Amino acid sequence: MSDHNRSEEVLRLERLRKSYNVGKPTEVEVLHSIDLALKRSDFASLVGASGSGKSTLLNLVGLLDCPTAGEIHILGEATRDLPDARRTQLRADTIGFVFQFHHLIQAFTALENVLMPLMVRQGAPNEHQRKFALGLLEQVGLSGKEHRKPDQLSGGQQQRVAVARALINKPALLLADEPTGNLDSKSAAEVFALFREFNQQFGCAVLLVTHDQQLSEQCDRIITLADGHLESDLNIYSQSINSSSNYS
Numbered sequence: 607m608s609d610h611n612r613s614e615e616v617l618r619l620e621r622l623r624k625s626y627n628v629g630k631p632t633e634v635e636v637l638h639s640i641d642l643a644l645k646r647s648d649f650a651s652l653v654g655a656s657g658s659g660k661s662t663l664l665n666l667v668g669l670l671d672c673p674t675a676g677e678i679h680i681l682g683e684a685t686r687d688l689p690d691a692r693r694t695q696l697r698a699d700t701i702g703f704v705f706q707f708h709h710l711i712q713a714f715t716a717l718e719n720v721l722m723p724l725m726v727r728q729g730a731p732n733e734h735q736r737k738f739a740l741g742l743l744e745q746v747g748l749s750g751k752e753h754r755k756p757d758q759l760s761g762g763q764q765q766r767v768a769v770a771r772a773l774i775n776k777p778a779l780l781l782a783d784e785p786t787g788n789l790d791s792k793s794a795a796e797v798f799a800l801f802r803e804f805n806q807q808f809g810c811a812v813l814l815v816t817h818d819q820q821l822s823e824q825c826d827r828i829i830t831l832a833d834g835h836l837e838s839d840l841n842i843y844s845q846s847i848n849s850s851s852n853y854s
């Protein structure tokens with residue numbers, strides 16, 4: 607995938623708002639007019655206090671939830687008015703997810719778990735795709751463990767299966783919500799290194815929510831949310847802080 611234009615825009619958020627409990631007395635807006643763009647080459651962390659809206663933002667970007675207002679463009683495609691079937695397809699084709707808890711299917715082997723998103727998309731994998739899945743498992747350090755079930759793997763190994771699974775469809779955008787939150791620091795560093803590798807190898811943009819300052823500071827870009835506002839957007843290459851909401 608190295609032939610992709612690394613300056614290609616994979617994500618653009620325009621005046622994105624999210625309220626919960628709309629129409630009820632408890633209605634509350636938790637994201638306030640967020641503008642943000644990510645390119646394929648971006649390797650960004652999303653940080654902010656607990657409750658600042660990080661998971662809400664990731665769920666919107668991942669097309670798992672709908673904004674109350676504003677627009678989300680994925681690879682240039684506006685998503686607000688898409689029919690469900692197209693949303694689902696766009697999600698499967700372009701977005702990989704890693705969550706804090708890996709949600710592996712216990713009855714399936716590591717290899718079967720990795721192949722799941724592909725099977726959801728197209729049915730049985732072909733030989734080339736099986737080889738790609740095995741290659742991903744090798745790359746995350748799980749050669750020889752392809753046929754183990756999750757309960758025969760350590761926590762760090764399970765999370766590495768989840769990382770391989772997130773990449774099986776060669777997503778343009780990898781979203782990770784505290785993926786190292788329940789890992790020891792060595793496993794966390796390994797998972798982080800994999801994100802870095804895939805960012806470079808596949809040209810997949812990475813947006814990583816983490817509480818781990820050591821990890822966030824190793825990203826090229828640090829996006830900070832505070833109370834549902836984009837507080838700052840620090841790019842280490844340009845050494846510029848865009849604290850306005852119109853970064854591009």
Ligand SMILES: Nc1ncnc2c1ncn2[C@@H]1O[C@H](COP(=O)(O)OP(=O)(O)O)[C@@H](O)[C@H]1O
Pocket residue numbers: 626627636654655656657658659660661662663
């Ligand atoms: N499903 C929900 N219903 C109502 N409020 C929610 C819901 N999910 C999150 N919130 C609220 O939205 C705010 C942002 O939450 P969240 O996105 O989970 O923040 P973070 O991931 O940064 O900790 C918090 O005040 C939280 O209580």
Ligand SMILES: [Mg+2]
Pocket residue numbers: 660661662
């Ligand atoms: Mg969260």
